[in-house]
Amino acid sequence: MYNVALLGAGRIGQIHAASVAAHPKCALAHVVDVHQPAAEALATKYGAKVSSVEDALADKNVDLVMICTITDTHADLIEAAARAGKAVFCEKPVDLSIDRVRECLAVVKKHNTKLMVGFNRRFDPNFAHLQQSLTSGEIGNLELLTICSRDPAAPPASYVKGSGGLFRDMTIHDLDMARWLLQEEPVSVYASASAVVSPEIKEVGDVDTAVVTLTCASGKIAVITNSRRAAYGYDQRVEVHGSEGMLAVTNVPETTLVKSDAQGVVAQKPLHFFLERYAASYRSEFEAFITALEGESGPAPSGLDGERALILADAALESLQTGKAVAVKL
Amino acid sequence: MYNVALLGAGRIGQIHAASVAAHPKCALAHVVDVHQPAAEALATKYGAKVSSVEDALADKNVDLVMICTITDTHADLIEAAARAGKAVFCEKPVDLSIDRVRECLAVVKKHNTKLMVGFNRRFDPNFAHLQQSLTSGEIGNLELLTICSRDPAAPPASYVKGSGGLFRDMTIHDLDMARWLLQEEPVSVYASASAVVSPEIKEVGDVDTAVVTLTCASGKIAVITNSRRAAYGYDQRVEVHGSEGMLAVTNVPETTLVKSDAQGVVAQKPLHFFLERYAASYRSEFEAFITALEGESGPAPSGLDGERALILADAALESLQTGKAVAVKL
Amino acid sequence: MYNVALLGAGRIGQIHAASVAAHPKCALAHVVDVHQPAAEALATKYGAKVSSVEDALADKNVDLVMICTITDTHADLIEAAARAGKAVFCEKPVDLSIDRVRECLAVVKKHNTKLMVGFNRRFDPNFAHLQQSLTSGEIGNLELLTICSRDPAAPPASYVKGSGGLFRDMTIHDLDMARWLLQEEPVSVYASASAVVSPEIKEVGDVDTAVVTLTCASGKIAVITNSRRAAYGYDQRVEVHGSEGMLAVTNVPETTLVKSDAQGVVAQKPLHFFLERYAASYRSEFEAFITALEGESGPAPSGLDGERALILADAALESLQTGKAVAVKL
Amino acid sequence: MYNVALLGAGRIGQIHAASVAAHPKCALAHVVDVHQPAAEALATKYGAKVSSVEDALADKNVDLVMICTITDTHADLIEAAARAGKAVFCEKPVDLSIDRVRECLAVVKKHNTKLMVGFNRRFDPNFAHLQQSLTSGEIGNLELLTICSRDPAAPPASYVKGSGGLFRDMTIHDLDMARWLLQEEPVSVYASASAVVSPEIKEVGDVDTAVVTLTCASGKIAVITNSRRAAYGYDQRVEVHGSEGMLAVTNVPETTLVKSDAQGVVAQKPLHFFLERYAASYRSEFEAFITALEGESGPAPSGLDGERALILADAALESLQTGKAVAVKL
Known part of the structure; x- marks a missing residue:
């Protein structure tokens, strides 16, 4: 116990x-x-x-x-x-x-x-399924990874102020996801970003819309697209292009109800935000933690994973400020 | 308490x-x-x-x-x-x-x-959403209802023997669903059915594949298609055709993972069987029961709902045996 | 030439x-x-x-x-x-x-x-693909066939009057489709129908909403659902349930554009009516006719196919009038 | 005439x-x-x-x-x-x-x-629909554009040699698409790319997998992902994230047939390559050309469009060679 x-x-x-x-x-x-x-x-x-x-x-x-x-x-x-x-x-x-x-x-x-850091998305059943299919070789070698991560609505400026900025606060989840799926550390980070969603975010010097490109020594590339606001709700998708096919995780709709009428064929919006979308991930995350406590290998994601995701977030910020790709060594 | x-x-x-x-x-x-x-x-x-x-x-x-x-x-x-x-x-x-x-x-x-009968599918979030959209008039008047209900695999003959037969055992869920959505009692039942899935089912005198048509006095029609075996898993869909559109509930896939490769674009199978597919419905069903105990109106579905669904199931069986549509008075 | x-x-x-x-x-x-x-x-x-x-x-x-x-x-x-x-x-x-x-x-x-009768839907690339997959055994034996055929809007009463009624005018296409896919002649026809769409159609003594069930001696069942009006446009779907899987042809949207916003995830309506939906089928139909003229076997669908579809339509009408399933011998 | x-x-x-x-x-x-x-x-x-x-x-x-x-x-x-x-x-x-x-x-x-340059994709009915929805304000202001463009198979090295390289040969279509949808000229181009698909392409000094990011002065960002080989066929998608929603054009499947069996729910692959996928675009393109000849404004896309797309392609190549974002002035 x-x-x-x-x-x-x-x-x-x-x-x-x-x-x-x-x-x-x-x-x-x-x-x-x-x-x-x-x-x-x-x-x-x-x-x-x-x-x-x-x-x-x-x-x-x-x-x-x-x-x-x-x-x-x-x-x-x-x-x-x-x-x-x-x-x-x-x-x-x-x-x-x-x-x-x-x-x-x-x-x-x-x-x-024994320390586990809460990158809960690794435990989402959909992403976990993707990762298993990928590592079992179902689409050959990963060549190009695209991660789409967009929040339903921008947080208040007060939150943004203390958040460390978009890359450290929001993109960091996607950077961990990228590392987990690439199975190889990125050597270069380039970020393009702007504040087009929220004047308040602009005012506090942060960005709300971003594209971050990670390159690996082997030639694998990952690209992350972020927005602080998606009018249709929480947008959380991953796509892996491999030598023998593509794996994609799409959004989870609120229900499977579809209405067809004179306006079109209308499916439901994605589950609204992380509490709904990732409810199952939190349970699995905790179970994995307990399992790790009983095993010999430490919990994952570990403190090192937390450190490395932050290094990539910092590199993205540096890239944005300098307009250059930033070399990283993890 | x-x-x-x-x-x-x-x-x-x-x-x-x-x-x-x-x-x-x-x-x-x-x-x-x-x-x-x-x-x-x-x-x-x-x-x-x-x-x-x-x-x-x-x-x-x-x-x-x-x-x-x-x-x-x-x-x-x-x-x-x-x-x-x-x-x-x-x-x-x-x-x-x-x-x-x-x-x-x-x-x-x-x-x-205070008696509640366990027609749990009314509490599935997807079907509940459909029913709310329907009763709030989103597609005008219901004209044609189609219910597809197919099990992943035929039960053993021993179970079938004591089950009361396909209509009383399996179709009865769909008959309750039909009554709930039609909001009008059927006046006529016609059933066509055969035993093409399982020789054992045939041997015990039951059927495993069926089409049941319900007709209402107002002209509304409902049709139920059943099979005891679907190679792709548990198939539970409802479609309501109304004067101003259509509402459809499709299956819930195991995960949202989609693999595209030389074979095609492959999505996941539906959740395998009722324990997975209807997990949420059982929780909501119990909550609704407790809520009903605290309220003035009795629980629904009630004993009367149980009786009426059985009358329709019996009528389907009579129709199958006589080859005629059977008039029902509920 | x-x-x-x-x-x-x-x-x-x-x-x-x-x-x-x-x-x-x-x-x-x-x-x-x-x-x-x-x-x-x-x-x-x-x-x-x-x-x-x-x-x-x-x-x-x-x-x-x-x-x-x-x-x-x-x-x-x-x-x-x-x-x-x-x-x-x-x-x-x-x-x-x-x-x-x-x-x-x-x-x-x-x-x-050499006579070919214009049941053009057999030549639609989608339905032709389904038929090929079916006859090549991809889903084992056909057990249950469902055909959904709904027009975007009811025709004028003047047309309906001389049309021979819903079954001979509209359902006849689906009856041919059923015969083509069942690869076995139905032995029994049951129809339930009503006039809920259009008072004018009711006035001229016709129906506008129908469910027709066909049963074969081997136990195969087909069910056709028709409506003279679908608010979302021309609805033309076929689903074949077989012993090893299911084949389904869904509607073809006007374009692949999908809009996600606060209202939901909105895909396009189906191609509006038969001229758009079946454009490719008319070309293939004519090519098949010319090919048949050059070959030894006669064109298909033949005059006999035309006759048999009409016999089934007549049986559906008789069933509607008598409230009984009608035995047919083709 | x-x-x-x-x-x-x-x-x-x-x-x-x-x-x-x-x-x-x-x-x-x-x-x-x-x-x-x-x-x-x-x-x-x-x-x-x-x-x-x-x-x-x-x-x-x-x-x-x-x-x-x-x-x-x-x-x-x-x-x-x-x-x-x-x-x-x-x-x-x-x-x-x-x-x-x-x-x-x-x-x-x-x-x-009067000169028209053959960027035919602007005339694809799906992309044209997207562009009309976008310019009519259906999703507010464009903030983030993602273009996915992947060929079914790498061309022979002999072709690649004289092609001008991935950016001038293949990405150029996407660069035109980006300019057309952004309705604002990019001011900066960053490219990450590698040769992971084909050793022959690597040998001739070209790349086969790429991510190109375009940034506009207003803050709009576009990202293009390319591959010379997609095991599942021709992958041509566009997604526009705007202030009030998202517009997406997905692939067009060969037919709408979907097979569900023990392996999963299998839809068809995308139309195989540009001749099939863009058949309609070529017809519309020519019609637009003739219409332009009869009108006062010149044809579009014009020679200038051809020049500008090439400037962006050259900038992408320079970015790849220097590892820096390249400023462009169109």
């Missing part, structure tokens, strides 16, 4: 709490949140106790810590949990600063901590 | 047990099964006790009874639960004999029992 | 004239139409002469006659052309009276006339 | 000859080809005479010249036809050298020649 301390009882914390409660080998023991009522609601629902970070980490019975707090607390909490000898799951990113990430991962390494 | 007694701990009983456990207002109290280990496993998982029917019904704290046992016990159990003053959810059918159904429903009526 | 006399310069005559002109082995020689300007326009366009039926049939150089006139002239013209020793293509139907059809085909037989 | 001289009787010349013959206002007068039998076959088929370039251009009755010869003759022939006072349609490209293109267009300008 794994006893779990949940740090952060917000939207994503609630999702992980449900996964913990549903897992036959896990129990939710502590819930911590700066907003007390949120912690209480969740603790009550699952029979856990409301705690502080200190108490939760001091509890010898706690085996693993789920970090679902705001971004700038992640690295500190990972380090504290590592020092306390707990296994750690942390929502992405480890930190927005690559130097801080490296410091943190050094602590993780020193304590031999 | 509703305390629930679950009668029957098989495949479908396990599904309902999970719905009970996940419902914030319900707790699983008793589990009954002639196969003791099945009852024990389920009781342990959800903190309930293993019981007998008698003890479960005698328990004053039990509010509702979920009947998930084999068909020929349904009517007796409904009556016993009604006499014990419990609310009742019963898997379809109430009974294979229309006379026995009527007797049973008389008892239900006498005791003013 | 085949010299062709075209009888009837209306909408469908113009289509066949273009096929004749485009065929490397054919030339349009005569155009006949009671409406002189129509005949002149077509004759001028393709370098043919305006003629009378008598002159066209008397012309020794004429090898084949295309009959595209109104229905009640078909049988007389076929006979006249047969007596004149010409090969004959005739638009469906041969006649609305089965007795007249038989008389006519007796003349055709006596003169050993 | 326009008399047409056709220069080049190869594959594409034959297509244009058919368009000329089918056009009510045009007649094919001269056919010229270095391979005499090809010229004769085409001339015979359409009642034209076999000619030399000199004789065709000297013929006062010739109104327009269709240039369908090999690329390195285009510019000379355009100039000669311009000097002879003819209207000119020329297959893309005008020339592989931008300097030669400019010289040639200077001659065209001097003689006030």
